[in-house]
Amino acid sequence: MTIKEALASNNPIDDITISGWVRTRRDSKGFSFLSINDGSCLANIQAIVDDGIPGSESISMATTGSSIKLTGQLVESPGKGQSFEIKALEIEVTGTADDTYPLQKKGHSQEFLREIAHLRPRSNLFGCVFRTRSRLAYAIHQFFQEKGFVYVHTPIITASDCEGAGEMFRVTTLDGNQTDKKDDFFGKPTYLTVSGQLEVETFACALSNVYTFGPTFRAENSNTTRHASEFWMIEPEMAHCDLEGDMDLAEEMIQYLIKDTLQHCAEDLELFGKFVDKGLLERLHSVSDQAFQRISYTEAVKILKKSGMEFEYPIEWGINLQTEHERFLTEEYFKSPVTVHDYPKSIKPFYMRINDDGKTSAAMDLLVPGIGEIIGGSQREERLDVLMKNMEENNISKKDYSWYSDLRRYGTVPHSGFGLGFERMLMFVTGVANIRDVIPFPRTPGSADF
RNA sequence: UCCUGCGUAGCUCAGCGGUAGAGCGGGUGGCUGUUAACCACUAGGUCGUUGGUUCGAAUCCAACCGCAGGAGCCA
Missing domain, CATH: 3.30.930.10 (Bira Bifunctional Protein; Domain 2)
Incomplete structure (x- = not known):
C-alpha cells in the first residue's frame, strides 16, 4: 500500500505493509519513531517500532535516506501531529545509507540540490x-x-x-x-x-x-x-x-x-x-x-x-x-x-x-x-x-x-x-x-x- | 555572448592583513509517545586554482575555473 493510500484511510487497518525511505528516526528507550516517505504524496507516515519485534535489531541502520519495508497495523495515533500511524510488527532495512547521504532533515538550497539531481x-x-x-x-x-x-x-x-x-x-x-x-x-x-x-x-x-x-x-x-x-x-x-x-x-x-x-x-x-x-x-x-x-x-x-x-x-x-x-x-x-x-x-x-x-x-x-x-x-x-x-x-x-x-x-x-x-x-x-x-x-x- | 555578485567544515554562513569559528548535520553516551525531539561530549578544513603585493594573505590585486543573478535570444 502506498503512504498516500494509508494516510487517506479513516479507519484502522489490521494488516498493512508499506515501503519507503526514512526521513528521520527518533529513538527512545525501548522503541523508535520513524518518519517514512515513498513519494506517493508530500506527507510522511509515522511508524513506531518497539524493541524486540522481528528485524528491530537492525533499527540503528534505519538512518535518514535508508530504504525500509514495514509490516504492521495502521492504528490511531496517541500523539499530536497525525491522526493515524503504523505500529510495526516487523521491519526490514532494505538498503542502508551511511553518513555521506547528503540530504538532511533541514532544508537545503536549490543550488545545492541541483548538484545532486539524482537525489x-x-x-x-x-x-x-x-x-x-x-x-x-x-x-x-x-x-x-x-x-x-x-x-x-x-x-x-x-x-x-x-x-x-x-x-x-x-x-x-x-x-x-x-x-x-x-x-x-x-x-x-x-x-x-x-x-x-x-x-x-x-x-x-x-x-x-x-x-x-x-x-x-x-x-x-x-x-x-x-x-x-x-x-x-x-x-x-x-x-x-x-x-x-x-x-x-x-x-x-x-x-x-x-x-x-x-x-x-x-x-x-x-x-x-x-x-x-x-x-x-x-x-x-x-x-x-x-x-x-x-x-x-x-x-x-x-x-x-x-x-x-x-x-x-x-x-x-x-x-x-x-x-x-x-x-x-x-x-x-x-x-x-x-x-x-x-x-x-x-x-x-x-x-x-x-x-x-x-x-x-x-x-x-x-x-x-x-x-x-x-x-x-x-x-x-x-x-x-x-x-x-x-x-x-x-x-x-x-x-x-x-x-x-x-x-x-x-x-x-x-x-x-x-x-x-x-x-x-x-x-x-x-x-x-x-x-x-x-x-x-x-x-x-x-x-x-x- | 555581455554585465554584476559569490566560492571558508557534509550543509547554511560568520571572520575581511596577525594561531581557522558558529549553527545544523555526523559519531558516542544519556533521557523522554517523539514530531526539524532534547541534554552532554566528540570528530571534522591545502579557506575554488595559480600567480603577485606584504615581515606575514581566508582577508589586498590579477588571471583562470565553477556557481548564481540580470541582459540579449526565445518557449
Missing part, C-alpha cells in the same frame, strides 16, 4: 515539483483530447534548419576525419528539432485539430532562469481558425491547466505557497477566474510610451518588446496575463500571416507575471503567393520547403497555432523561479550531467 526527488520540494509536472502533462493531454484534438508525434531529428530562429544541435555520425556531408548518416545535414510546428501544420491540413507535445532542443547560449537547451513544448494547430480563435484557445488552455492543478495537486501547491512563493495561490485563483487582457502591439507601445517609465531600451513602434516592457505590462500595468497581438511583420518569421494593413503579422504572445512570454503563436500565411514572397524576403529555400508551400498549393485553409513552453507553464503553476528546478535533469550551456 533531489527525495526532498519535499522536488517531490512536489515532479508530481505536479506529471499531473500537468496529463492535464494537457486531457484538455486537447476532450476537445477532439489528435496527438501527432513530429520528428525529433529534422533537416529543416530554419524558422529563422534558434541555433540547432547537429546530429551526425561523421567522425572528425570525414567532412563530406554526403557521407553522413542521412546524406545531408540534420539537426535536433527546434519546433514541430511546420510538420504539424501538415497534419492540421488533414486532421483539422492537432497538437504535438514533445522534447525540443535549442543550442542557444542563453543563461537565464527561463531557458534550457532541452525542454518540452506543446504546439496545437487548428485548421479553419484565425488569430482570434488561436488566442481564445491559448487563454482557455491556461485557465484549464491552472484549475486542474489547483484541484489535483492541492497538497503540493500548498507547499509551494508556503515555501516558494507566498502569493502563489491567490495569483492562480485570480488568473483562473478572470478574463485575460488582450491588446494589440500598437496599443502596447502607446501604453508604454505614456507610462512615464524610464526604460533602459526606449520603446519605439517597430522594435520588439524587451523583457522590461513585457514585465511592466503584465506585472504593473494590468497585473494579469496579457495577450499582445498583431506585431510588426519585420520582427516576425516568414510563415506568419500578413495582415491587411501590410505592416503587421497576425502574431500573438501571451505574457504572464513573473515569467514573461509563456506562449507564442500566430495565424499562418495560407495564401501561396504571399507565402512565396515572404520566403524570398527571408531567404528561405523554396526548394527545401516545397512540401510546406504544397499545403497552400493543394486545398489551402486558414489555420493557426501556438507553442506553449511546458516548463514555463510548470514554473507559473508552482512558483518555482528557475527552469532548472522543474526539469528532472536540466541541460544548459556547459552542463549536461547525469
